[in-house]
Amino acid sequence: MSHVLSQTARLAPTVLPERRFGLRLPLLLLLAFVAVPLLGSDYWLGAILVPFLVLSLAGLGLNLLTGYAGQTSLGSGGFMAVGAFATFGFVVHGGVPLPLAVLFAGLVTAGAGLLFGLPSDRIKGFYLMVSSLAAQFFFEWLFQKFPWFYNYGSSGTITLPRLEAFGYDIGTAVGRYYVTLTVVVLLTWIAVNLVRSQTGRSWMAVRDMDTAAAVIGIRVYRSKVLAFAVSSFYLGVAGALWAFLYLGSASVQSFGISRSFQILFIIIIGGMGSIAGNFIGAAFISLLPLAIDHLAQAFFAGHVDAGLLQNIQKALFGVLIIGFLIKEPDGLARLFRTLGERLSSWPLRF
Amino acid sequence: MNPASAALRALRRVALPVGLVTCLATSAFAVDTHPGPDSDKQFFPIASYRVGPYASAGVQIWAAMIDYLRYVNEVEGGINGVKIVWQECETEWTADKGIECYERQKHGLNGAPVAIYLPNGAPAAYALTDRAAQDKIPLITLAYGRTEATDGRVFPYIFPVILTFYSEASALVNYIAEREGGLDKLKGKKIATVYHDSAYGRETLEPLELLAKTYGFENIQIPVADPGNEQSSQWRQVREAKPDWVFLRTWGVSTPVAIKTAVRFGFPADRIIGDVWASSEEDVLPAGEAAKGYLALTPYPAGASFDIHQRLKKAIIDTGKSDLRDTSTFGSVYYNSGLTDALIFVEAVRIAQKKFGNRPITGTEGQWALEHLKLDNARLKENGFYGLVQELQLTPADHEGGGAARVQQWDGTKWTPVSDWVQADRALLRPLIDAKSAAYAKEKGITPRDLSQDLSKQQ
Numbered sequence: 001m002s003h004v005l006s007q008t009a010r011l012a013p014t015v016l017p018e019r020r021f022g023l024r025l026p027l028l029l030l031l032a033f034v035a036v037p038l039l040g041s042d043y044w045l046g047a048i049l050v051p052f053l054v055l056s057l058a059g060l061g062l063n064l065l066t067g068y069a070g071q072t073s074l075g076s077g078g079f080m081a082v083g084a085f086a087t088f089g090f091v092v093h094g095g096v097p098l099p100l101a102v103l104f105a106g107l108v109t110a111g112a113g114l115l116f117g118l119p120s121d122r123i124k125g126f127y128l129m130v131s132s133l134a135a136q137f138f139f140e141w142l143f144q145k146f147p148w149f150y151n152y153g154s155s156g157t158i159t160l161p162r163l164e165a166f167g168y169d170i171g172t173a174v175g176r177y178y179v180t181l182t183v184v185v186l187l188t189w190i191a192v193n194l195v196r197s198q199t200g201r202s203w204m205a206v207r208d209m210d211t212a213a214a215v216i217g218i219r220v221y222r223s224k225v226l227a228f229a230v231s232s233f234y235l236g237v238a239g240a241l242w243a244f245l246y247l248g249s250a251s252v253q254s255f256g257i258s259r260s261f262q263i264l265f266i267i268i269i270g271g272m273g274s275i276a277g278n279f280i281g282a283a284f285i286s287l288l289p290l291a292i293d294h295l296a297q298a299f300f301a302g303h304v305d306a307g308l309l310q311n312i313q314k315a316l317f318g319v320l321i322i323g324f325l326i327k328e329p330d331g332l333a334r335l336f337r338t339l340g341e342r343l344s345s346w347p348l349r350f
Numbered sequence: 351m352n353p354a355s356a357a358l359r360a361l362r363r364v365a366l367p368v369g370l371v372t373c374l375a376t377s378a379f380a381v382d383t384h385p386g387p388d389s390d391k392q393f394f395p396i397a398s399y400r401v402g403p404y405a406s407a408g409v410q411i412w413a414a415m416i417d418y419l420r421y422v423n424e425v426e427g428g429i430n431g432v433k434i435v436w437q438e439c440e441t442e443w444t445a446d447k448g449i450e451c452y453e454r455q456k457h458g459l460n461g462a463p464v465a466i467y468l469p470n471g472a473p474a475a476y477a478l479t480d481r482a483a484q485d486k487i488p489l490i491t492l493a494y495g496r497t498e499a500t501d502g503r504v505f506p507y508i509f510p511v512i513l514t515f516y517s518e519a520s521a522l523v524n525y526i527a528e529r530e531g532g533l534d535k536l537k538g539k540k541i542a543t544v545y546h547d548s549a550y551g552r553e554t555l556e557p558l559e560l561l562a563k564t565y566g567f568e569n570i571q572i573p574v575a576d577p578g579n580e581q582s583s584q585w586r587q588v589r590e591a592k593p594d595w596v597f598l599r600t601w602g603v604s605t606p607v608a609i610k611t612a613v614r615f616g617f618p619a620d621r622i623i624g625d626v627w628a629s630s631e632e633d634v635l636p637a638g639e640a641a642k643g644y645l646a647l648t649p650y651p652a653g654a655s656f657d658i659h660q661r662l663k664k665a666i667i668d669t670g671k672s673d674l675r676d677t678s679t680f681g682s683v684y685y686n687s688g689l690t691d692a693l694i695f696v697e698a699v700r701i702a703q704k705k706f707g708n709r710p711i712t713g714t715e716g717q718w719a720l721e722h723l724k725l726d727n728a729r730l731k732e733n734g735f736y737g738l739v740q741e742l743q744l745t746p747a748d749h750e751g752g753g754a755a756r757v758q759q760w761d762g763t764k765w766t767p768v769s770d771w772v773q774a775d776r777a778l779l780r781p782l783i784d785a786k787s788a789a790y791a792k793e794k795g796i797t798p799r800d801l802s803q804d805l806s807k808q809q
Binding site: 043092254 | 398400401405409412437438440444445446449450452453454457472473476477478479480481484495496497498547548549552553556673675786790793794795
C-alpha cells in the first residue's frame with residue numbers, strides 16, 4: 001500500500017510534504033513544559049535552558065534570512081541590541097507593560113532591519129555581509145553614544161524595574177523559563193508556518209536562484225526586504241529576552257560582534273534552512289562547552305594548570321565543530337535526520 | 351488548528367500557573383547551600399578569566415588569590431580553624447558566562463557555603479545586581495562597578511569597597527593640590543581628563559565638574575573613542591589647551607597609545623596621572639621609553655617588599671606551591687589586587703565568625719560582616735598588608751569605606767610609590783552619590799532600608 005502511495009507521490013510532486021511529526025512534538029512539548037520545570041533546578045532552568053532557548057530563537061531569526069532567503073548578515077548582534085534597548089525605552093520612557101513592550105520592540109527592530117535590508121537590491125553574497133556589519137557597528141555606537149537610550153544611568157547598562165507579565169512576577173528562574181519557552185514555541189510555530197507559506201517558498205526560490213525566481217513572477221526585492229524585516233523581528237525579541245530574562249541587565253557589550261558570529265555559527269552548525277537546526281546548533285554552541293567544562297572540572301581540576309585546561313577546552317570545542325562539519329556540511333540537523341531515516345527503515349543497513 | 355498546537359495551548363493553560371505559584375513560593379528565601387562532606391569548610395568561588403583578551407592580567411589575579419588562601423590554610427591553619435576551599439569558573443569577562451558561573455557556584459561546593467561572591471568583571475557585576483540581592487549573597491566589586499552602590503540603603507548586597515571612581519577623581523585633585531602646595535593653589539590651574547568614551551570613562555565627569563567648581567580649576571574633558579589606538583587629535587587638543595596636569599582614564603590598548611602620543615606631542619609623562627585601570631605593568635611596558643616618569647593612582651600599589659610578600663615568598667613561592675607560572679610577576683599591580691580581594695574576603699569571614707561563631711559563614715552573615723568590616727593599621731600590620739591596603743571602615747550606609755589611593759611612578763622597569771595614601775574628600779561627593787542612588791531606587795521601585803531601625807537590631 002505504502003509502496004503504491006510513494007509511487008504516486010513520485011509521479012505527482014505537487015502533493016504537500018507529509019507531516020513528519022507524529023507523537024514526537026507533543027511529547028517534546030510535554031517534556032519542556034511539565035517535566036523539565038519539575039525536575040530541573042534553578043541552575044538548569046535559569047542559567048542553562050533560558051540562554052539556550054534565547055540563542056535558538058536568535059538562530060531562528062538569522063536562519064529565516066540566511067538559510068531560507070539566502071541573504072547573509074553579520075548584524076544579528078546589532079539587531080538584538082535594538083530589541084533590548086527598544087524594550088527598555090518603551091517600559092521606562094513610555095510606561096508600556098512588558099509583553100507589549102517586547103512586541104513593539106520587535107516591530108521597531110523589524111523596521112531597522114528593513115532599512116538595513118534596502119541595499120540587498122544591489123549587493124549580494126559576501127558584499128552584503130560586509131554591509132550588514134555596518135548595522136552591527138552603528139547600533140553599538142548609537143546605544144553607547146546617546147545616554148537617552150539607557151536613561152542617563154552612569155553605568156550605561158539597562159535593567160527593568162520589575163519583571164512582570166499579566167500581573168505575575170516572572171523574576172524567578174521558573175518564571176523566566178516559562179516565559180522564554182512560551183515565546184520561543186509561539187514564534188517557532190509561526191516560523192514553521194511562514195516557511196511553508198507562499199512567502200517562505202518565495203524566499204527559497206530567491207535563495208536558490210533569484211533570476212529564475214524573477215522569471216516565474218516572484219517579486220525578488222520585496223521578498224528580500226521582507227526577509228530582513230521578519231528576521232530582525234525575531235532577533236529583536238531574542239535580544240529583549242536575552243537582556244531581561246537571562247542577563248537581567250545589559251549593555252551594548254552584550255550584543256557585540258562576537259554575538260553576531262555566535263549566532264551565525266549556530267545556524268551553520270545546526271543547519272541552514274532548517275527550523276530544528278537552530279535548536280540543535282544552539283545546544284551545540286551553548287551546552288557542549290558547559291558539558292566539557294563540567295567534565296574537565298570533575299576529572300582534571302587541580303591536576304592540570306587551570307589556564308591550560310581552559311585553553312584545551314576551547315581547542316576541543318573547535319575540533320568538534322570542524323569534525324562535525326566535515327562529516328556533514330549541511331549541519332547537525334541533516335545528520336540527525338539521516339540517522340533517523342536509517343534507523344526507521346528495517347532491516348538496519350549501515 | 352493541528353493537534354500539536356492544540357495540545358500546546360492546553361498545556362500552557364495548566365503549566366504556567368503551576369510554575370508561577372511554585373516560583374512565587376520560593377522567591378523570598380536566601381539561597382541554601384547544598385549539603386556535602388565539606389560543610390566544615392568555607393567556599394571561595396573564583397570567577398576567573400584565563401582565556402580571552404584580559405587573560406594575561408587575570409592569571410596574576412587568580413594566582414594571588416589562590417596563593418593567599420593557600421597561605422592562610424597552611425600557615426595560619428585556616429580562618430580560626432575553618433579551612434578554605436576554592437573552585438574556578440571561566441567567565442571570559444562576559445556577562446552571560448559570569449551569570450552561569452554564579453548560578454553554578456552560589457549553592458556552595460560540597461557543602462561549603464559561599465560567604466561573599468566576587469564577579470571579577472563589570473558586565474557580570476551589573477548583571478548580578480538583582481540576583482545577588484534576591485539570593486542574599488554579597489558582591490564585592492573592588493575599584494569598579496556602580497559608584498552609587500556605595501549607598502548601602504539602596505544596595506544592601508553590593509560592596510564597591512576601598513575606592514570608587516568618584517573617590518578616585520577626588521583623590522587625584524587632592525594629590526595635585528599636594529604637589530602644587532595646597533588646595534588654594536588649584537585656582538586657575540588647568541586639569542585635562544583624557545577618558546575612554548564609555549560608561550567607565552564617563553563616570554568621573556560629574557565629580558570633576560563639582561570639584562572644579564569647588565576649587566576653581568579649569569576642567570577640560572577630552573574623550574577617546576574605543577578602542578583608542580589612534581589619539582593624535584586628542585593630544586593635539588591637549589597641547590593647545592596647555593594643561594598643568596592630565597588625568598588619564600583610559601584602559602586596555604588606549605593607555606600605552608596615550609602615553610606614547612603624549613610624549614610625541616611634547617607633553618611630559620611625569621605630568622600625566624593614570625587612573626586605577628591605567629596603572630599596571632601591562633599598561634606602561636608597551637609604551638617603552640615614553641612611559642618613564644608616568645604617574646598612576648592605585649588602591650593596591652605594586653611591589654614585593656610588603657610584609658605579606660615576605661611571608662608568601664617563604665611559605666608559598668619558594669616552596670613551589672604558587673599558582674604563578676611566571677614568578678617574576680610576583681608583586682605586580684594585578685597580583686597585589688588579587689591579594690587585596692582575598693584579604694577582604696578572609697577578614698570579612700573573620701569578623702563574621704566573631705559574631706556567629708568559628709564556623710563557615712553564609713551569605714547573609716557575610717553581608718553583615720562586610721557592613722561591619724574594620725581594618726585599622728594595627729590589624730593591617732598584623733596580617734602583613736600594611737602599606738598595601740589602606741585603613742577601612744564600612745558601615746551599613748557606607749559600602750566603600752576607604753576612599754584613598756597611593757600614587758606610584760614608573761621608572762622604566764618598575765613602579766615605585768611616590769606618595770602616601772591620598773584621601774578623597776568623600777563628604778563633598780556624597781550628595782552626588784545619594785542623588786544617583788535615589789534615582790536608581792526610583793527607577794527600580796526600591797524602598798531604601800531604614801538604617802536607624804536596622805542598627806539597633808544588630809547591636
